[in-house]
Amino acid sequence: MKFWSVHKMQNFEAGDCPGHPPWHSGRVDAAKQKNAANKKEGEKRRDVEPWLAQDPGVASETHRFASLAPDEHNNIERHHTVPHALLHLLSHAAERARTLSAGPISIAVGSAALSGCAGVQSALDPRGEQAHTLAVLFWTFTAVLALVWFLTMAGLIFALAHRRNRRGEPAQPRAAVKRPMLIAFCVMLASSTIILSGLAVLSFGAQKAIFGSGAGAALTISVIGHQWWWQVRYEGDGGFETANEIRIPAGSPVDIKLTTADVIHSFWIPSLAGKLDLIPGKSNELRIQASKPGVYRGQCAEFCGQQHAHMAIFVVALEPREFERWRAGQAAPVKPTAHLGRQGVFTLALLENAQ
Amino acid sequence: MSLASEEPHATRDSDLGDEELRARLRKTWGTNGGLIGFLSTVDHKVIGIRYAVTSFAFLLAGGVLALIMRLQLARPDNHLVGAELYNQLFTMHGTTMMFLFGVPVGEAFAIYLVPLMVGTRNIAFPRLNAFSYYVYLFGGLMLWGGFAFSIRPDVGWFSYVPLANLDFTPGKGPDYWAQMITFTEVAALAVSVEIVVTVLKQRAPGMTLDRIPLFVWTMLVHSFIIIFAMPAVMLASSMLIMDRLVTTQFFNADAGGDPLLWQHLFWFFGHPEVYIIFLPGTAFVSAIVATFSRRPVFGYLPMVLSLIAIGFLSFGLWVHHMFVTGLPQVGAAFFTASSMAIAIPNGVQIFCWIATLWDGKPVLKTPLIFVLGFFFIFVTGGLSGVMLASVPIDTQVHDTYFVVAHFHYVLIGGTLFPLVGAVYYWFPKLTGRLMDERLGKWQFALAFIGFNIAFFPMHMLGLLGMPRRVYTYPAEIGWGGLNLLASAGALLFFASFLLMAYNLLVSARKGALAGDNPWDADTLEWATTSPPQPQNFDRIPCLTSGSPLWSRDDDQPVVSGLKVDERELVVTSITEARPDIREESPAPSIWPFVAALATAAAFIGSIYTPWAITWGSPVVALALVAWFWPKTSEENA
Numbered sequence: 002m003k004f005w006s007v008h009k010m011q012n013f014e015a016g017d018c019p020g021h022p023p024w025h026s027g028r029v030d031a032a033k034q035k036n037a038a039n040k041k042e043g044e045k046r047r048d049v050e051p052w053l054a055q056d057p058g059v060a061s062e063t064h065r066f067a068s069l070a071p072d073e074h075n076n077i078e079r080h081h082t083v084p085h086a087l088l089h090l091l092s093h094a095a096e097r098a099r100t101l102s103a104g105p106i107s108i109a110v111g112s113a114a115l116s117g118c119a120g121v122q123s124a125l126d127p128r129g130e131q132a133h134t135l136a137v138l139f140w141t142f143t144a145v146l147a148l149v150w151f152l153t154m155a156g157l158i159f160a161l162a163h164r165r166n167r168r169g170e171p172a173q174p175r176a177a178v179k180r181p182m183l184i185a186f187c188v189m190l191a192s193s194t195i196i197l198s199g200l201a202v203l204s205f206g207a208q209k210a211i212f213g214s215g216a217g218a219a220l221t222i223s224v225i226g227h228q229w230w231w232q233v234r235y236e237g238d239g240g241f242e243t244a245n246e247i248r249i250p251a252g253s254p255v256d257i258k259l260t261t262a263d264v265i266h267s268f269w270i271p272s273l274a275g276k277l278d279l280i281p282g283k284s285n286e287l288r289i290q291a292s293k294p295g296v297y298r299g300q301c302a303e304f305c306g307q308q309h310a311h312m313a314i315f316v317v318a319l320e321p322r323e324f325e326r327w328r329a330g331q332a333a334p335v336k337p338t339a340h341l342g343r344q345g346v347f348t349l350a351l352l353e354n355a356q
Numbered sequence: 357m358s359l360a361s362e363e364p365h366a367t368r369d370s371d372l373g374d375e376e377l378r379a380r381l382r383k384t385w386g387t388n389g390g391l392i393g394f395l396s397t398v399d400h401k402v403i404g405i406r407y408a409v410t411s412f413a414f415l416l417a418g419g420v421l422a423l424i425m426r427l428q429l430a431r432p433d434n435h436l437v438g439a440e441l442y443n444q445l446f447t448m449h450g451t452t453m454m455f456l457f458g459v460p461v462g463e464a465f466a467i468y469l470v471p472l473m474v475g476t477r478n479i480a481f482p483r484l485n486a487f488s489y490y491v492y493l494f495g496g497l498m499l500w501g502g503f504a505f506s507i508r509p510d511v512g513w514f515s516y517v518p519l520a521n522l523d524f525t526p527g528k529g530p531d532y533w534a535q536m537i538t539f540t541e542v543a544a545l546a547v548s549v550e551i552v553v554t555v556l557k558q559r560a561p562g563m564t565l566d567r568i569p570l571f572v573w574t575m576l577v578h579s580f581i582i583i584f585a586m587p588a589v590m591l592a593s594s595m596l597i598m599d600r601l602v603t604t605q606f607f608n609a610d611a612g613g614d615p616l617l618w619q620h621l622f623w624f625f626g627h628p629e630v631y632i633i634f635l636p637g638t639a640f641v642s643a644i645v646a647t648f649s650r651r652p653v654f655g656y657l658p659m660v661l662s663l664i665a666i667g668f669l670s671f672g673l674w675v676h677h678m679f680v681t682g683l684p685q686v687g688a689a690f691f692t693a694s695s696m697a698i699a700i701p702n703g704v705q706i707f708c709w710i711a712t713l714w715d716g717k718p719v720l721k722t723p724l725i726f727v728l729g730f731f732f733i734f735v736t737g738g739l740s741g742v743m744l745a746s747v748p749i750d751t752q753v754h755d756t757y758f759v760v761a762h763f764h765y766v767l768i769g770g771t772l773f774p775l776v777g778a779v780y781y782w783f784p785k786l787t788g789r790l791m792d793e794r795l796g797k798w799q800f801a802l803a804f805i806g807f808n809i810a811f812f813p814m815h816m817l818g819l820l821g822m823p824r825r826v827y828t829y830p831a832e833i834g835w836g837g838l839n840l841l842a843s844a845g846a847l848l849f850f851a852s853f854l855l856m857a858y859n860l861l862v863s864a865r866k867g868a869l870a871g872d873n874p875w876d877a878d879t880l881e882w883a884t885t886s887p888p889q890p891q892n893f894d895r896i897p898c899l900t901s902g903s904p905l906w907s908r909d910d911d912q913p914v915v916s917g918l919k920v921d922e923r924e925l926v927v928t929s930i931t932e933a934r935p936d937i938r939e940e941s942p943a944p945s946i947w948p949f950v951a952a953l954a955t956a957a958a959f960i961g962s963i964y965t966p967w968a969i970t971w972g973s974p975v976v977a978l979a980l981v982a983w984f985w986p987k988t989s990e991e992n993a
């Protein structure tokens with residue numbers, strides 16, 4: 002039983018979006034990261050700025066800003082399915098109306114804004130096994146519960162319609178308990194117990210499928226939460242670090258080890274899997290898997306202070322061979338790149354935005 | 357001396373005719389004029405109305421904050437309010453709605469109505485009742501006063517540690533937040549004890565357990581939930597203050613503490629809290645459905661049993677707020693089952709109400725219309741709750757706008773809609789005048805449409821990946837349209853409350869006269885004048901059936917032999933409500949107010965120095981001594 006169809010995948014290879022800077026997830030200097038942990042509120046933004054600007058790998062939030070390519074039909078086509086397409090069309094239309102009234106410049110920006118290059122971020126748009134199982138479960142619950150809702154409302158409306166009191170009749174203090182009502186009561190009690198038990202069993206099944214500890218994945222990546230960025234550590238010899246961006250090979254499971262350097266955060270890439278918290282003094286593990294190459298956006302889902310809204314992260318799934326090539330390349334020291342200046346500008350835009 | 361009360365010249369109600377009896381009782385039970393009289397009153401009706409007015413003021417204030425948030429979110433990358441202010445806004449909104457509106461507004465109706473419905477002259481421990489109101493008021497003023505002077509909590513209504521620790525949130529905001537909890541909890545615990553004792557010991561003779569109105573049963577269960585749930589959060593908030601003030605390390609993982617301890621303690625209170633807010637809503641629904649269906653609620657016994665079941669089960673669900681903290685899967689699965697189980701007693705209640713409408717002959721007046729809105733919205737919220745009970749589904753929607761939609765559906769649908777119905781329903785009792793029906797129906801239309809436009813799209817936003825508590829979002833991500841829609845709906849919804857305020861003001865002065873029982877309802881509050889006399893009833897009724905007013909017994913038996921010049925109550929037995937003893941009810945006193953002032957000073961001072969507790973305690977103790985000072989026989993005479 003399938004309530005949606007799998008979408009035609011867009012290829013999110015770096016070169017695909019015109020104007021998209023090639024990925025640079027360089028090594029993050031440990032000293033630079035320390036800056037981010039600076040606690041003083043006012044200083045925080047200023048501190049973050051220089052190191053973000055210097056290190057292109059850290060500024061991967063720039064995916065958002067890099068996506069100024071008009072790519073609109075593409076975006077609509079991505080949502081073939083009824084529920085999801087409906088949602089997007091809705092927001093699309095309203096967005097359109099808003100940008101139209103804001104003048105020609107913002108039309109250009111506004112329509113470009115919906116480009117798929119920003120990365121997918123939707124629980125209804127599953128691109129990995131876990132998210133897929135979750136979406137099936139979600140739609141099953143929705144269908145069953147919608148039915149319950151309609152039955153209840155139908156009962157209510159019939160109850161009102163069938164015998165209205167227009168003439169102010171006196172009340173009956175001792176209303177007899179009628180047999181049909183007793184039967185209806187028993188039916189209601191039995192059916193709600195059965196429905197809820199059924200749903201609980203489905204839920205347990207999905208829980209087992211998703212969290213049932215199979216063998217460890219071939220690749221384990223550590224993610225360390227900071228106010229307000231993500232430190233990503235590839236362990237092993239030739240280990241290296243990136244920030245706000247995780248590259249994984251498409252098609253195979255990856256374990257993400259979650260810890261935090263300060264407060265509680267929550268790691269969530271809706272198109273790939275459910276969320277899991279990063280809690281001080283505790284280490285959690287989440288499995289993710291992307292079926293195809295692409296960019297999947299996520300953001301911190303546990304309120305973690307002032308700039309919680311800007312704590313985004315991107316999972317970039319690559320063809321396995323390309324992933325290996327990239328990984329091998331990371332062992333070498335990062336050279337400054339031609340895109341540096343440009344990313345600095347994007348970062349500034351981001352920071353202004355944040356204020 | 358006790359002999360004085362046995363003197364033959366003590367006038368009793370059996371000695372007097374109706375007119376004179378009323379006049380003398382008014383004098384005995386009345387509230388004095390002047391500022392001192394105003395602050396000394398122990399009349400449960402006066403205090404109930406103060407509770408109600410204060411909590412509605414907080415509803416309005418919280419609503420204004422919500423509107424500002426919705427304006428900020430109406431467009432992507434908006435600059436109306438910055439991150440800092442937004443975080444303060446949602447914290448103040450959530451805190452105000454949960455602690456300064458949601459809990460006290462239920463107390464308000466309980467304080468006003470329960471003594472009337474059980475047929476007694478005042479609530480049990482009336483001075484404690486006065487004290488509780490002042491404590492609540494001071495707690496609310498402290499939080500909002502701090503807000504005005506830029507001491508603003510900004511870590512959300514559940515203040516998760518370590519974010520709320522001193523390291524990450526230096527200012528005084530979280531301290532004010534935590535201390536406000538202490539205030540409201542003291543108030544709520546006091547009121548709960550009063551309600552429990554009033555219901556168990558002061559029912560009119562003949563009101564056996566199976567004749568207690570469902571409204572009163574609900575408030576009884578509600579009070580028991582408060583008594584068992586609130587200590588957990590008082591403990592938690594005190595530990596937080598101590599962590600912040602005297603560096604205990606309860607929640608600091610580095611020093612061997614545990615941040616999850618906070619979550620367990622908070623949600624052990626926090627889930628029952630949802631029912632603390634919701635149960636008064638069901639009390640209103642039971643009263644309104646019965647009156648306007650023209651028959652008692654179908655299935656009295658299943659209704660009472662479901663209430664008690666909800667009371668117990670509500671304590672076994674708290675972990676569903678922690679499904680994504682990485683708890684062991686089997687443990688989490690247990691809480692899936694328990695969370696789904698509570699849907700069954702809730703379903704029983706819904707069924708019984710609908711069956712009542714079915715078998716009765718419903719009259720579609722404004723109160724009932726709001727209750728119909730309740731069915732529509734609350735059932736939606738309840739069913740999305742079943743989704744959240746599933747661990748896997750929760751990993752997707754937890755802490756997203758889906759949850760924001762869900763809890764507004766249950767809180768607003770479950771509490772606010774019945775509450776507005778209740779205001780229309782009991783306003784004539786409070787003021788003697790009816791509210792305007794036409795405006796009422798307009799208000800409903802606005803509220804119902806506005807609410808659904810505001811909150812339904814949030815389900816979708818959550819599924820599209822929008823986390824809660826974000827002050828803005830990028831345009832590229834495509835949430836702009838639905839957010840704009842939600843903000844427009846919020847404006848409509850808010851407007852419906854302005855219409856209500858207008859209706860209240862106009863109707864209070866010009867509304868049609870109501871008479872004692874405008875809806876031809878069945879419970880005892882309608883057996884007295886509108887508004888009720890200070891003594892509630894000139895003669896205490898005796899019940900011969902569960903339908904005191906509908907059974908239309910012309911010779912309704914009454915209690916006789918109570919003294920007229922003293923505040924005497926009938927105390928009855930717990931199960932059968934047999935008259936037991938006559939008991940004197942405390943007279944007005946200024947000391948509860950003074951004690952509340954001293955308590956408030958100690959609590960607020962303790963935010964700055966632990967010594968405030970040391971210096972505050974003797975002052976509070978002195979006020980208490982004066983409060984409990986035994987009466988001399990001259991006063992008694």
Ligand code: HEM
Binds near residue numbers: 426764810
């Ligand atoms: C005027 C109608 C209302 C509107 C427009 C509204 C809107 C909102 C918004 C925009 C948020 C913030 C969501 C976020 O950023 O995460 C919120 C949070 C919240 N609301 Fe409301 N709300 C309304 C009424 C209520 C009522 C009546 C209650 C309770 C009885 C309530 C309880 C809460 C709570 C507990 C939160 C969570 C605060 C937190 O995250 O710490 N709201 N509401």
Ligand SMILES: [Cu+2]
Binds near residue numbers: 303305309310312
């Ligand atoms: Cu966060």
Ligand SMILES: [Cu+2]
Binds near residue numbers: 626627674677
């Ligand atoms: Cu809960």
